[in-house]
Amino acid sequence: MSTPEEIGTLTDHLFRREAGRMVAALTRLFGAKHVELAEDIVQETLLKAMHEWPYHGVPDVPAAWLHRVARNLAIDRLRRESRGLELLKENAALLRSEWTLSSTVNEMLNAPSIADDQLRMMFACCHPSLPREQQVALALKTLCGFGVPEIARAFVVSEETINKRLYRAREAFRALGSIEFPPPSELAPRLEHVLATIYLLFNEGYNSTSHQHLIREDLIEEALRLCDLLTRNATTDRGEVHALLALMLYHAARSATRIDADGSIVLLREQDRSKWDGELIALADHHLDRAVAGQAMSMYHVEAAIAAVHAHAATFASIDWRAIIGLYDQLLRLNPSPVVQFNRAIAVAQADGSAAGALALEAVKGMEGSHLYHAARGDLLRDQGRVDEARAAYTLAATLTRSPAQNELLRRKQDACG
Amino acid sequence: MSKYMFLFRGGSDMQQASPADQQANMMKWKVWMDDIAAKGKLHGGEPLSYGAGKVLSGRTMKMTDGPFAEGKEIVGGYLIVDAKDINEAAELGKGCPIFENDGSVEVRVVMEM
Numbered sequence: 001m002s003t004p005e006e007i008g009t010l011t012d013h014l015f016r017r018e019a020g021r022m023v024a025a026l027t028r029l030f031g032a033k034h035v036e037l038a039e040d041i042v043q044e045t046l047l048k049a050m051h052e053w054p055y056h057g058v059p060d061v062p063a064a065w066l067h068r069v070a071r072n073l074a075i076d077r078l079r080r081e082s083r084g085l086e087l088l089k090e091n092a093a094l095l096r097s098e099w100t101l102s103s104t105v106n107e108m109l110n111a112p113s114i115a116d117d118q119l120r121m122m123f124a125c126c127h128p129s130l131p132r133e134q135q136v137a138l139a140l141k142t143l144c145g146f147g148v149p150e151i152a153r154a155f156v157v158s159e160e161t162i163n164k165r166l167y168r169a170r171e172a173f174r175a176l177g178s179i180e181f182p183p184p185s186e187l188a189p190r191l192e193h194v195l196a197t198i199y200l201l202f203n204e205g206y207n208s209t210s211h212q213h214l215i216r217e218d219l220i221e222e223a224l225r226l227c228d229l230l231t232r233n234a235t236t237d238r239g240e241v242h243a244l245l246a247l248m249l250y251h252a253a254r255s256a257t258r259i260d261a262d263g264s265i266v267l268l269r270e271q272d273r274s275k276w277d278g279e280l281i282a283l284a285d286h287h288l289d290r291a292v293a294g295q296a297m298s299m300y301h302v303e304a305a306i307a308a309v310h311a312h313a314a315t316f317a318s319i320d321w322r323a324i325i326g327l328y329d330q331l332l333r334l335n336p337s338p339v340v341q342f343n344r345a346i347a348v349a350q351a352d353g354s355a356a357g358a359l360a361l362e363a364v365k366g367m368e369g370s371h372l373y374h375a376a377r378g379d380l381l382r383d384q385g386r387v388d389e390a391r392a393a394y395t396l397a398a399t400l401t402r403s404p405a406q407n408e409l410l411r412r413k414q415d416a417c418g
Numbered sequence: 419m420s421k422y423m424f425l426f427r428g429g430s431d432m433q434q435a436s437p438a439d440q441q442a443n444m445m446k447w448k449v450w451m452d453d454i455a456a457k458g459k460l461h462g463g464e465p466l467s468y469g470a471g472k473v474l475s476g477r478t479m480k481m482t483d484g485p486f487a488e489g490k491e492i493v494g495g496y497l498i499v500d501a502k503d504i505n506e507a508a509e510l511g512k513g514c515p516i517f518e519n520d521g522s523v524e525v526r527v528v529m530e531m
Binding site: 013 | 467
């Protein structure tokens with residue numbers, strides 16, 4: 001459906017977004033087995049727009065134009081090839097008869113049902129039979145309309161690697177048959193997979209080691225968009241979905257201040273809080289309220305609550321570290337992982353001083369391969385005046401990350417040790 | 419003022435481009451054509467499909483299916499512009515985004531009756 005603002009204008013991501021929507025709808029029509037046919041039709045539709053629009057002008061409602069062309073191409077292909085296609089039992093007869101072909105395609109590719117098609121597609125792309133890295137590649141390709149070079153850039157791997165992942169992912173995907181919501185009994189665990197993939201997408205954008213600023217923003221935007229879509233459907237409008245959306249929004253609200261104009265990392269302590277996006281924080285608050293109204297309590301709830309404490313502190317000094325430690329204790333009960341213990345130790349250092357923090361950090365086992373762990377250890381040693389040990393910790397940290405921004409930050413810290 | 423025809427050849431490698439790149443490419447063509455139109459020099463034109471087509475040739479009108487030529491030779495569209503001479507027409511052609519995709523623009527004088 002087009003909103004009035006969309007009429008006659010062309011949004012930045014129109015092609016990409018509509019590609020994802022059309023592939024979802026067409027894949028539902030043809031069945032998972034023919035996802036490539038769906039992608040072909042969408043490619044042909046966009047090429048037609050690319051060639052025609054400069055000559056004839058952008059249509060009043062660009063999305064509607066694209067969908068109409070895709071519908072007509074789908075009808076043509078079915079008319080010519082439907083005997084050779086292994087169609088889903090429930091539509092095969094309707095799509096093979098000239099009497100019902102057009103009306104069935106038009107009905108299945110109509111605007112109101114496309115949002116649901118995207119959700120079904122999300123569950124299919126994030127099916128537990130696919131390894132997570134394949135889920136993410138497939139979701140970006142089919143659901144978000146990314147090209148292979150764009151996905152490769154986002155993950156800082158070769159196009160060949162992405163092509164291989166997509167090839168394997170499509171094999172598993174085709175075996176799914178029809179694209180449907182999971183049955184109610186499986187909804188919660190399947191939704192967990194979807195949320196984990198969305199969060200991975202977000203983190204890849206947020207923490208990416210890649211210098212490509214734009215592709216990172218695109219990933220953040222897509223993760224937010226997919227999660228938002230989930231909140232708008234009665235079946236998937238659940239507490240943990242709102243919690244994840246709140247969590248990502250709190251982070252996104254700060255994203256502009258995390259990196260300075262030269263691409264260097266700005267520490268939380270030094271970030272310009274006046275530049276945090278108040279609208280996004282308000283939206284995050286809204287979703288956190290909706291999240292706690294739900295019945296289940298997820299890790300996303302607690303992580304969002306921690307992010308909320310940070311987002312609402314007017315200054316670094318006024319952060320309520322006691323509240324944060326309490327939340328990390330809750331999180332440890334849900335997820336006793338080294339990363340959570342590590343983050344809790346950092347909060348302890350802020351609340352009770354660097355010696356107490358160092359003690360807490362020593363108790364963390366399993367983070368020895370992470371640059372973040374050694375960088376934090378360096379900070380706490382430095383704050384205790386143990387500069388030689390601090391410098392050694394920073395040096396070790398620098399060998400564990402390939403991110404230029406991280407390395408630059410570590411170099412600054414080493415220099416500050418004198 | 420005379421009329422000149424631009425024949426666009428090649429540049430069809432966008433067939434495999436991502437949706438975002440296709441949109442970016444479309445916008446470049448649009449900006450270029452809109453600019454010619456804004457100068458009051460755009461007479462008209464149409465894109466040509468890379469898909470179905472026929473070539474009729476010889477006395478027997480032998481009919482062959484497309485593709486009609488090598489990728490970079492395929493005519494992808496034409497535009498007719500108004501310009502005071504061939505140099506001005508060629509100057510307008512220089513802004514065409516097709517060069518980014520290894521295509522070419524042939525500038526021809528439309529003969530007047």
